[in-house]
Amino acid sequence: MKKTLAIISFCLFTIVACKEKTTLTTATVDSNETFETMLKDYYEDGLKLNPVSATMSGDNRYNEQYPNPLSQDHIDAMKNYYNSYKEKIASYDSSNLTDSQKMSLDILKWECDINLEHLSYKNHQYFPIDQMWTANLTFGQLASGAGAQPFNTVDDYKNWQLRVDGYLQWLAMAENNMREGVKTGYVLPASLIKKIIPQLNEMTVTDVKKHLFYSPVYTIPESFSNEEKETITIEYTNMIADKVIPTYESIHDFMENEYLEAGRKSSGIDAIPNGEAYYNHQIKLYTTTNMTADEIHNLGLKEVARILSEMEQVKNQIGFEGDIKAFFNDVRSNPKLMPFKTPEEVIANFNAIHETMKPQLEKLFDAKPKTPFEVRRTEAFRENSASAEYNPGSLDGTRPGIFYTPIPDATKYNVYSDESLFLHEAIPGHHYQISLTQESKTLSDFRKTLWYSGYGEGWALYSESLGKELGLYTDPYQYFGMLGAEMHRAIRLVVDTGMHAKGWSREKAIQYSLENEAEPEAGIISEIERYMANPGQALSYKIGQLKIQELRAKAKAEMGDKFDIRQFHNQVLETGCVPLALLEEKINSWITATK
Structure with missing residues (x-):
């Protein structure tokens, strides 16, 4: 009798345990799928806020767009984007996620925090143009027709005109912001301004056919009809003469005169308001x-x-x-x-x-x-x-x-x-x-x-x-x-x-x-x-x-004959770009598992 009761109890326990296991497994799968959907939404929402990044990646859905990153509306949208995903991140229990998903969760936390921190400073508003890093240089590459912006169809040529309109709004606001920056202590060193002036001057050439923005006209596909070719040529000529050159002339003249005169003599960022905190x-x-x-x-x-x-x-x-x-x-x-x-x-x-x-x-x-x-x-x-x-x-x-x-x-x-x-x-x-x-x-x-x-x-x-x-x-x-x-x-x-x-x-x-x-x-x-x-x-x-050399040396020392340089490189590269602390955690786990 006792044996029978024990068997019954064991069977009941097994049934309950199986049900609990099934429920937990289903919950985990559902959580994983929901998490992946959230990551996909984060990526897609990010492309809408930065459509040039989409173009650079070969995603052509937003090729006509250029939202102005200097506008308050766009800045508010970026802050809302990161804050909303911070809230979503907090709702996930990492114990239900795979190792790869846990790393994605940690990366997304970092992304939201570091970008919100960046947006809290005014530098991105008052220093929209420099000689090395800024959007005007990237846009010049796109304008050349040899970059990521496609010029294969008539719609491609129309999309570029619309994107140029948005870009020129940004360029005009950049001039206004830099003028405001002079009043508030946010101004570039004079030595940098001197390097920007010739770059802007390149875009003021009055011979439209020699202008960089005219380059796509020279590569109009032969498959276009004569009427399409003529229309594009006229529209691009007018766009450059009536919009592009005047906007560049304005900011070039401002930079060459008013802004250069105000350029600071100091070299370090600590010379501007809140500069020490910004450098940290x-x-x-x-x-x-x-x-x-x-x-x-x-x-x-x-x-x-x-x-x-x-x-x-x-x-x-x-x-x-x-x-x-x-x-x-x-x-x-x-x-x-x-x-x-x-x-x-x-x-x-x-x-x-x-x-x-x-x-x-x-x-x-x-x-x-x-x-x-x-x-x-x-x-x-x-x-x-x-x-x-x-x-x-x-x-x-x-x-x-x-x-x-x-x-x-x-x-x-x-x-x-x-x-x-x-x-x-x-x-x-x-x-x-x-x-x-x-x-x-x-x-x-x-x-x-x-x-x-x-x-x-x-x-x-x-x-x-x-x-x-x-x-x-x-x-x-x-x-x-x-x-x-x-x-x-x-x-x-x-x-x-x-x-x-x-x-x-x-x-x-x-x-x-x-x-x-x-x-x-x-x-x-x-x-x-x-x-x-x-x-x-x-x-x-x-x-x-x-850090990578340190991790390689550690792996080689601890793994001995099991160390394979190809596998080490796989471990480093397969994660994609990650904060260094997360890379170190991954390599340490790999060393332990392999040993």
Whole structure:
């Protein structure tokens, strides 16, 4: 009897337990599906607020739109967007989510908090234009007809006209905001203003057929009827003559006269209202850490000293007689390192670097992107102030990833750092990291277009250290170029914090760079002014690189024979861009699971 009761009790318990398990499993599945829907909504709502991002990703649903990010309506909409999703995030129990979803939840929390913090400052309103980073430069790329904006159909040409109308409203408000900024203490350094003026002047050429915005007319598809071609030509001519040129003339004249006269002499962001707090925010934004300016400055000094020691060894290997500063000057001016006559030769050299490393990539990577890749010369209108850069391909892979390199004068183009530059900007740097993220079948859409500079630039700088493993750096000058590129990022830790937190002048930062790296003076000046325009961004490279190197060394030490460099790279790359703390948690979990 007791045995029978025990069996009955066990059966009843089993039935109840099964029911509870089924209920919990169903609840978990429902929660997971609801969570994924919320992530998709976040991504879709974000595209509506920033339709140019949609275009850049190859999503053409909003190609005619350009909402004004300076308008109060748009700022309020952005704040409401992030606040509403913060509330939605709080309703989810992370214990019911998968590991990937838990990371998405943590990332979304970070996204909402850091963006709301950013919107609490006035800098984005009063500094809408600089020489390096701002929407006018991106829009110029779209206007060229060779960027992400499509010009394949008649509707494409109409969409662009509508987008131009919205952009010109932004440009007019940018002028008004900068005028207001002068009154309230938010004004750019005069040295930066001087670099913006020629960029704006490029857009005031009165010969419409030579204007950048006329470029799409030259590439009207042959399939268009003669009437369509004529209509587009007339409409674009009128658009440029009646709208584009007058708006640019207005802001150019304001910038050249009133704004330049008001330009501040100080270099650091701490000179503007609430500047110290803003810089602390920028450090957090770009490094995704809680490091202080002092900690970063001291780390930079240590890294500069370490890399200088390695540079001395390469100098001695080459057989150069003289001190390191003399060697820097020799590298800057050595005719053997400036062998090219035409921009095409520069591009061909980068393609040759790619061919050299192709056979070795298998040893370090078993995941490679399908998105095509190209090397192109930077467009003329922004070439003099631009650095080499990578523009991602479209999400569907139909538009290639593009490595842009400025070549203002091919005869003065120095090749000594080309191998490390290609590893950073192209393969396996930004092209692998961004394309693999975009091609992922497991990541939520919103994570495919995220950008965290600490991770993204950290990976690219880490990629430079892979050169010997990829069959490069056989020429000591190219290895010196890698050290020079790393030194360049170490110097950034010193000069960025120096200018924005320690009262350094632009001139002191330039001099410090000249004494510790072999970059040409013109390039160093451009770089220092870049840091002035976007405080904190330059810190992300070295902070991210050091973290990835630290995690690789830890994994190798703890996993021993089980360590596989390809699997380590998969672990780093498969998450897409994430704050560094989340990357560290993931790698630590992988190490533990593998052990």
